[in-house]
Amino acid sequence: MDHPSKLSADALRWQFDDTQLNFSTTAEVDPAEGIVGQPIAIEAMRFGIECDAPGQNIYVRGLTGTGRMTLVRSVLNELKPKPRRRLDRCYVHNFTQPDRPRLLTLPAGHGPRLRRMMREKGEFIDTRLGEVLESPASMAARQAIQEDTQRKVSEITGPLEAELKADGLALVPMQTGPVSRAVIFPMRDGEPVPPEQLRKLVNEGQVSEEEAEALLKKISEHSKRLEKVTLDVGKTFQAGKDSLQAYVEKEIGQVLERLFEPVRETFPQDAVRTFLDEVVADITENRMPGNASENLPDATDIYGVNVICSHGDCDREGPIITENNPTVTNLLGGVEPDFVAGGQVVANYKGVRAGALVRADGGFLVLDANDVLTEPGAWRLLMRALRTRSVEIVPAELGWPLTSQSLKPEPIDVEVRVILLGNGHLYYQLDQYDQDFSDLFKVLADFDDQIERSPQGVQQYAGVVAYICEMEGLPHFSAAGVAALAEHGARIAARHDKITARFGRVADITREAAFIARKAGQETVGREHVEETIRRTRYRGSLPSKRFQEMISDRTLRIETDGAVAGQINGLAVIHAGPLSYGFPARITATVGPGRAGVIDIEGAAALSGSIHTKGFHILGGLLRYILRADHPLAFSASIAFEQSYGGIDGDSASGAEFCCLVSALTGAPINQGLAMTGAIDQRGHLQAIGGVNEKVDGFFDACVSQGLTGEQGVIIPRANAGDLMLRQDVVDAVADGRFHVYAVEFIGEALEVLTGVPAGDPESGEPYPADTLYGRARQRSAEFSGMSIARKS
The missing domain is CATH 1.10.8.60 (Helicase, Ruva Protein; domain 3)
Structure with missing residues (x-):
């Protein structure tokens, strides 16, 4: 029946x-x-995209393959959100702090224009600045300054030279190293003679002793005046040089003013004006024609503009950036080194590169949460950027020399909306362990x-x-x-x-x-x-399942699918092979004897039991106390084990089978080994829903097929899972032919009756269990164990 x-x-x-x-x-x-069947997620996405309140970054929660990325693209494409702002970002050389490139923030599309204009100015400075001083007017003006200086010098030295000539002396310029000075020499036959040679002339009789002494005395007398004249001449020459330099600077300054005037008019931003002032100062100090410093870089390099981000193409829609490799550098940006002659590595403003956060400024950045979390440092720096609304570009991660690592570009303020794709587990982890997460990701688009x-x-x-x-x-x-x-x-x-x-x-x-x-x-x-x-x-993907069935067939794994045994039952478990899952039976045994140890979970004692399985085992103990309704302390020891299981186990889906196995061992009622069971229990005996029901039924069917179908085999499942069944067609056909069976039960007593063929008894009635029921026999056996315990004590 x-x-x-x-x-x-x-x-x-x-x-x-x-x-x-x-x-x-x-x-x-x-x-x-577009996306199919996700109205809640679509509504959340719309709100997150259109709302401008702070912290409205979006977490799109769902399993892979549910269309999360499709939804993001579909909603963004439909709404075509306008950019919250559109700015170009550029870096230039910082002349006051060379290791800290200066940030220029410009209206959208203006960055390339500034770069082009500064390149033109640099080329002029490199090749044509010197031509300014080659004009006839400039050359005449400078010649006039030089002639005026020479005239003033002559006015200073003229009186002294006349007096010296009258005394038979003359001023002679002398070069001592880099210094030129005038000295007084005696004149002999119209030629100046060094004073130290007078003694030689005296010895040769060409000059008398008295004449030589008179000349030396006059040299000494005029030398004091010469010192003052020399000082005045030096001042005059310096004044002339200063006048010439001032003229050149004025001339060049006027040229530079006209040169950079279009740039100043086009770009009135304070940062650009500061940069241009520094450029003019550097040219005046280091690049004046005829007085330029050595080993200078080309003006097109030092005065250039590095446009790291330009939104000129985003006139109507905000930028939408998807970063599939969210390393720290790809997110925040980096500094690429420059190799110069000799293999030397240097770093400057030209090597600064924008990351996804900067490129998405004013728009949206789409990231995979798992990818960000697996990149060292990426999550921490992403959250800092969102919290501070600022990005600090970091050095490259590839171990460049210190020259690139020491460069620290000025930070960039950003206004970006991050759309993070992830699963539910990651969401709960981030919400629990990152204190900023809930404040920064306020919109949850649940798939x-x-x-x-x-x-x-x-x-x-x-x-x-x-x-x-x-x-x-x-x-x-x-x-x-x-x-x-x-x-x-x-x-x-x-x-x-x-x-x-x-x-x-x-x-x-x-x-x-x-x-x-x-x-x-x-x-x-x-x-x-x-x-x-x-x-x-x-x-x-069937190799794991195939190997398992082979081990059952050759009795490597002891699984009984026929006969009846007390204290032994077939539980069911699931293994995963990629996207596929396979069910398989697990033999569970129980033994009972006198004692006070209670029910022992051998898996737990061997540290092979997970927390959920341990909880299920404790519930089993509570259900046993409820079923036995003992008026005396339980005085027996029982042990339950998953046989031939040497790895960790978790989950509570075997707790129902464990309870039935324990009752069988306690009462001696044999369990039909052609049946397997899955289902979790509560402390009132309800059999509760579990996962993987289809795989478990299919898996036990395969085990039975490998050992031969008898027509008595089948699986017991919770009634709550009956609507979840989508068994393989060959299993359905076997059930239709009466070669296999599936039972759906609501209470543990029903499962015991199917397994043993013996009535279980009704714990809800409040009446004593009949002696021929399983619960009656279990209660009687428990009382016997209690009596044994009392007898031992006495």
Whole structure:
């Protein structure tokens, strides 16, 4: 006789009637170019994009493949948000602090214009500045200054030279190193004679002793006056030089004023004016014609403009930057070194490069949260930039010499809206551990990874498929092919009345099914092609499952699928292989004896149990106390173990099977080994929903097939999971033929009755359990253990 909890084959898999669709092929369907089935996320995105309040950065939360990036692009493309501001950013040399390049902020599109104008000015300075002094007027003016200086010198030295001539002396210029000075020499036969040679002339009898002494005396007398004349001459020459320099500076200054006047008029910003003043001062000090310093860089280099960001092309829409490699340098910018002759590495304003934050200024920056968090330092610096609304460009990360690392460009203020893509786990982690996150990311665009399992939902699938086929030139799908895709979407969702909205996975199946159909020479993709794709996908990732089934077949893993054993049950677990999941049985055993240790979790004692499994085990103990309703302390020891399990386990989906195994060991009632069980329990005996129900049922079916189907095998699941079932077609067929069974139960007592064939008893009635029920036998056995314990004490 069938148990009332046994499910029919029709309840094990949802099949969509494709006649409910209003098309024959997706060629007749309007392609779904935007996002499908995400009204809440779309509304949040609209608010985050249009709201100008501070901290309205957006976190787009959802699983990969749900269309997060598609949504972002779709909403931005639809709204075409205007830029909050449009500015060009440039760096120039800072003459007062060379290691701190000066930032110039200009209206959009003006940066390249300033760069072009300064390049022209630099070329003029390099090649034509000297021509200013070669004009006839300039040369005549400078000649007049020089002649005037020489006249004044002559007026100073003329009287002294006349007196010296009268005394037979003369002024003779002498060069001593770099210094030129005038000295007094005696004249002999019209030629000056050094004073030290007078003694020689005396010895040769050409000059008398008295005449020589008179000459030396006169030299001494005139030398004091010569000192004053020399000082006056030096002052006169210096004054003349200063006058000449002043004239040249005035002449060049007027030229520079006219040269940079168009720049000043075009760019009235204070920072530009300061820069131009420094340029003029540097030219005057270091680049005056005829007096230029040596080893100077070209004027086009030192006076150039490095435009790191120009928004000239964003006249109507704000910039939208997607950074797929969010390193610190790519986010904030960097300083690239410059290699000069000899391989020397230098750094200057020309090497400054803008990062994504600067390029997105006034617009939007789209980032993947996981990518940012895995780049060293990137998250911390991103949050600092958003908090301070300022970007400090950092040196490159490649270990350049200190010359590039010591350069620190002036910071840039930014107004950027960040759109961060991530999953729910990352969102909760950031919200918990980053104190600034909730203040800076106030908008949450939550993606649902499921849509309604309805004709409208399947129609949405058709729109997505039509779009993929149109964009990629694939053969279109029949209505039956779309229905098969939706059915697979229901298995992925594994939720009652839902199908998956992870269209990335649906798109992969779409492409492969189209490939199979085209290879078979079909013009339309049908149900058979989709089902073949699913079968091939499962086969390509089936190696872990295959190895497990082989170990069951050759008895390496001891799994019983026939007979009855007390204190032993088949639990179910799930393993993951990429996007695919596979269920497999796990043998659970329990032993009971007199003692006071209570129920021992061997996995927990071996430190192999996760926190959720440990919680489930403690709930098991609470349920046992509730079921036994003992009027005496429980006086037995029991141990429960997952046999041949040597890795960590977690989750509470086996707590129901563990409880049934313990009751079986306590009462001695054997459990049908052809059955497996999954489900979590509460302390009142309800069997609660678990995950991976389809994979678990399929996995135990495969284990039974490998050892031979008997017609008595099956799986017990929580009734809450019955609507989630989307079993493989071969499992459904086996259930339809009576070769396999699926039971959906609500209370643990129902599961015990299916497993043992013995009534469990009703803990809710308040009446004593009948002696022939499992709970009655368990209570009696517990009392016996208690009596043994009392007897030992006495």
